[in-house]
Amino acid sequence: MEMSLVAWAFIMVAFMVIVVFFKKIPIAYAMMVGPFAISILMGNSIDDTMGFFLESFNNTMKSAGLMIIFAMLYFGMLTETGFFNRIGGAVFKLMKGKINIWAVMIMTVVLAAIGMLTATIASAYLVVFPLMLVFYEKMNFDKRSALILVTTVCAAMCFLPWGIGMALNATFAGVEIMELMVEVLPISVVFIPAIILQIIYFGQEHKRKGGLMKIQLSDEEMNELTKKKTDDGQRDMFVVNVIIFIACMVALVCGVPTYLIFMIGAMITMMINFPTPDKQGPVLGKLNGQIMGILVMLIGVSMYIGIFSSTGMVSALGEFLYESCPEPMLRYFHIILLAVAVIVIRFIPFQFYNSLLPLIVTIGGTVGLSPAFVVAAYVNNVCLGTGSSPMNATTYVGTGLLNIDVNDYAKKAVPIQTVTNVLIIIVCLVLGFM
DSSP states (O other): OHHHHHHHHHHHHHHHHHHHHHOOSOHHHHHHHHHHHHHHHTTOOHHHHHHHHHHHHHHHIIIIIHHHHHHHHHHHHHHHTTHHHHHHHHHHHHTTTEEEHHHHHHHHHHHHHHHGGGSOHHHHHHHHHHHHHHHHHHTTOOHHHHHHHHHHHHHHTTTOTTSHHHHHHHHHHTSOHHHHHHHHHHHHHHHHHHHHHHHHHHHHHHHHTTOOSEEEOOHHHHHHHHSOOOOTTOOOOHHHHHHHHHHHHHHHHTTOOHHHHHHHHHHHHHHHHSOSHHHHHHHHHHHHHHHHHHHHHHHHHHHHHHHHHHTTHHHHHHHHHHHHSOGGGGGGHHHHHHHTHHHHHHHSOTHHHHHHHHHHHHHHHHTTOOHHHHHHHHHHHHHHHHTTOTTSTTHHHHHHHHTOOHHHHHHHHHHHHHHHHHHHHHHHHHHTOO
């Protein structure tokens, strides 16, 4: 039975690899139809299969889906008012119209670290990209690189004890959060040179591709950026929009449900900036297409994750990997799994690693490794995989804000983050942190 589940798991993964490679079927629909068909072939009824999907979809919508939809609506409306262009223009003016690509990337990193103080990756995306998008576009900087860079910063900040990731990992390890944080902090420090290397790499790549290394805006261009985006004599609501934006960010830090923040923020922003139906219609029509595309993808992700997890394929695959590991390599079992995490999570839901943690802790205990030491390796580095994967709902926040294709992003992110992951593991092994 177990081998049968393992076989089905490999079929699921192979199906997704083929879909991604040949690009003949939209991936969202492939994730709906393929896993559904596999579940039926496994002997599950249609009702059971839909139950797997609905449970996963409900969890996805609760954890990220509603937040993504309302955040996209809010930030989309704010963008239509010219809010972020004016902020970007003000920064340009402060710098007398001069800025270089290194400053853009450093600003991106700093804002990401500030945004990640909420211990929520989606919040970091929401803080960084609406503000920085104007700079990426002015300098023709690859927006995929920006998302990779922010994801790496978020991974480095995963040591924060109030984050859900730390809470889950501490639970799996059966240790106190502060005990786990002591083991995680040195690994987080190792991320700093990795972030610097990524900045250097992306800067050189940008130069090689002929991107602008620095720009000098004329007075006319700066005025164009900073001017109000209103018509028909409508009042300039920029100051009011700033107050609403700050209120939303404060509410994020205070722990108010994220979807509620952006639902209310979107409603108020629409009423203030687009007070009549004839003004609201074009804006909503433009945003509805983006939101519908994200919703379809969330449905596909939920079907894939639901079938993969609820049918027992995830746990069966974990047992199979353990049984396949030679005994002399048990000391490094958790490291071997971690080294391939970015590639694995590209095609298998990251919950696969969560489900394996109790098993990994047990194996580590047989060779004298403490639970906190074993689990600490996964807190930061698995984030590199989740932030690079279309199987993770939060990824759609970043790609949606930057208006880039999620699979095109994953194609670039997975190789870079795999190298980053392996380099961090090697350094941590040498220093004794893993």
